[in-house]
Amino acid sequence: MRGLNAILYRVHALLHRGTHEAEMAEELGQHLDGLISRHLAAGLSPADARTAALRAFGGVEQLKERCRDERRFRWLEEAGQDLRHTLRLLRKNPGFTTVAVLSLVIGIGANTAVFSLCNEVLLKALPVDQPQDLVLLRSGAASPAASSPGTNGDAGRPGAASGPFAGTTFSPVTFAHLRTSAADLAELFAFAPLPQLSVLIDGQPEVVPLTQLVSGNYYAGLQVRPALGRVLTARDDRPEAAPVAVISYRYWQRRFLRDPAAVGKVVWLNNAPVTIVGVTRPDFAGSLQIGESPDFSVPLAVAPRLGVDRASRGDPHSPALGSLRIMGRLAPGVTFDQLRVRMDERLREAGLDAFPEFRSQRTFPPLVVESGRQGLDEARQAYRPSLLILAGIAGIVLLIACVNVANLLLARTTARRREIAVRLALGASGGRIIRQLLTENLLLAFLGAGFGALLAWWGKDILLSLRPAGAGALILELPLDWRVLGLTTALTVIAGLVFGLAPAFYATQVELKSELRLAGAQGRAGGVAPAKALIVVQVALSLVLLVGAGLFTRTVRNLQSVDLGFNRTRLLLFQIDAVGAGRDRDQVGNLYRRLNERIAHLPGVQASTYSLQPLLGGKKMVAVGSPRNPPGEPGDRTLSIPVELNGVGSGFFSTFEIPMLAGRPFTAREETPGADAVIVNETLARIWFGNENALGQRTSWGEIVGVVRDATYGDLRPATAPTAYLPFGQAASPALAPEAKGNFAIRTTSDPLTLLPSIRRTLRGIDPKLPLFDVRTEEADVDRLLQQERLFARLSRLFGALALALVCVGLYGLMSYSVLRRKTEIGIRLALGALPRRVQRMILAEALGLVGAGLGLGLIIATVATPQIAALLYDLSPYDPLTFGGVAIALVAIGVLACWIPASRAARIHAMTALRCE
């Protein structure tokens, strides 16, 4: 009751502020008058009486302040006052306000944008109920014809990213087995991405880049509800069921303009009629890799109708269906470990023979049960290092912004010491002044955060378009959710306190008398120490950024000059997906060959070829092979290694200008299926045959007819993988390459892109409905692979330069102030016979001492930080002495430059003028 009473009293006092203020003044005045009249009565003169009364009374204003403390919600009222005062101050100093807010906008905006990306990619769970109950299954098995885990050459490419991790996939047989054995512990469901489905809606053809096959219980297991219509159920996933599909909200919006009539519509997928039964919710993008959002989801049972396993005709271990990913939802109370142990047992009971993908192995690969809260997370994990580096750069930028604002505030506080001294004299407490200054800082911080959030909102799309996460574009919606806003707010408050507290505290350490007497012109020595510390920190942070910039720049240069093993100039690339477009699989090789022959005869074409895999940036095809095996028998098991395969059309090596080291290229006869010839690269020849002649040797894929020089394949960085080239017709078999895409490469005599119209005409002449995909030049492809390194180089250079400019300005300001302050001292030195040159050197030495301390600190931070980016560097040590040395020298040079003017000004001080000033 009493507490409430006090609150009501204060609220009343707050509301009737004016009356209370007047009453208090009257009451205190009355008290004073009482004292005066008492003194008068004692016989003092009126003046003396008044003085005596006032002396007894003490400071009237201070007393009023203390009374106000008792009467109202001081903090609330004062916060309002502080805010108004702050706004007035900021308006009065637009230069200061702009620079300070701008620094914070950049710092907070960059962090918010980067964090919203990190949040989406690394932190967020699938938008389903209880995502923590979801599990993801993996096995260590590497089935033949699927790429082995760890060779994820191109994680960022949409549509391809689910492929490179095929080592963690399961066949339908295994899925069925696991599902029944885990039935009481978890609901297991399976899905598989399907790239490039041809879709025909109302007679309009279109290629949908990513779709997926799902088991019937996929939506039930994830617990996803539809936005419209219904989701797929177990009944849809039977061979005799009518073929149905669920579309994504995004596709519904884009293709059907959110027309509810889309549900129930019959569309043709790869020439098979399928009924759309539902639309998923807008926030649900499936459970594939981050950035992959399948627009159509069809039951596994519909797969044969789509022709995606047409070649296998009922073989459950067909390649398309062989790469199922399995996730599950645990029953309440079941742990990951229980599920793993149970399934391991059941697998062993069933025996190896029950599972096609394990048949060739002695034991079962270990089954791994991981958290499935993010769906497939391999791509997310692949993005992690880049995102952490981005976050690191953004963090340093924020620190620099804070240091910069702290510096500005410190300078301003120094200039405001007189104002503060006056306010202290008028009865303000130290705490009150600090609160006022903190209000200013927090207001600055929130202004920065407000604009920073806007910058982030607008800048995150730029961030995405810069492809921060690797070679491929990442298409993401980045909503500003509570995590992002929370982080921004926390950053803001922390930043406001960090950059503001020290100057604020320092400001209240004012000695009233000296400050008021000295008329503020000559500050005291105290103001310089914190400023010096800030300069040291600034130099250190700039060094870290500049070292990063140097390392990334040198890496880009190193990668650009990498010998790819082929000539990358004037090459036009494009892709044709004849199987995906519904052409007869057996005719595909023929089609590509005819197209290639016609293109080769076009004017402006120097040479032309096609292959299963593009040379750079493609998904890899890896198979285990061995040498020295007579036809039909297993070869030398000890030399059995994974080999990268490519199927190449005629003229491949001459078009790419990959030199033949021995033997010959494929002949036209060898292009037809059933041929028995293979060409290997140097690396594979060396591994298998050492110094022996490789020509004529038998391998898993045929007889070696040629050895070519190593050419980079996939990424720019790794050592060249052992590679075998097969004739296209032989490699494009259903087992090895079910998709059988044709990746064309045309060497032109002039700008490659000018040839495109005539190539399109040629294609129409052969097959009018076949589309060209992915048209680009080889040089653009190489650049694309360098995008990430370029981005880091560009960002760290930009921010490094910014930091350097701030250091320059800060150092100049500090040294100018220091010279001004030491004017008298310098005057005495000169009067006593010091040479101007020595004075100049003295000032320079002081500045360089600061720079040196900053360099030392920066080097320590940098040596800790650079090993974190070692994986992204190429042909370069993270402690690259050239970079470190260059940056250090540059910083020293900048330091000298920034202090040259103040130092020479010091040397020009006239002894007599300086001394007379005192």
Add this chain to the structure above:
Amino acid sequence: MAKEKPDLVYGTLDMLILKSLQHDPMHGLGIADRIQQMSDSVLRVEQGSLYPALYRLEAEGWVAADWGVSDNNRRARYYRLTSAGRRQLAAETDHWVRITSAINLVLAQG
């Protein structure tokens, strides 16, 4: 004026003010005088402490203030004890007596 130590024992000012208001409402100066007088001029209340304390007591609801006319015919703010203030005074007095007698007991030990 004698330079006597004017400090009050810490925390007793509220109690003294309540006590001085026990019989009649008084204005600020009157309260200060009353305390001085009741203590044989040993205790002197500084204005710097008096008014914040009065406002605090008012906020707690132990005293209430009304405008009245002082002896020299001027408007003055008169403070009076509320019933809650009376209870508070009794409680504080009781507490004080217990503490001081305990302290005396300690000091009396040889």
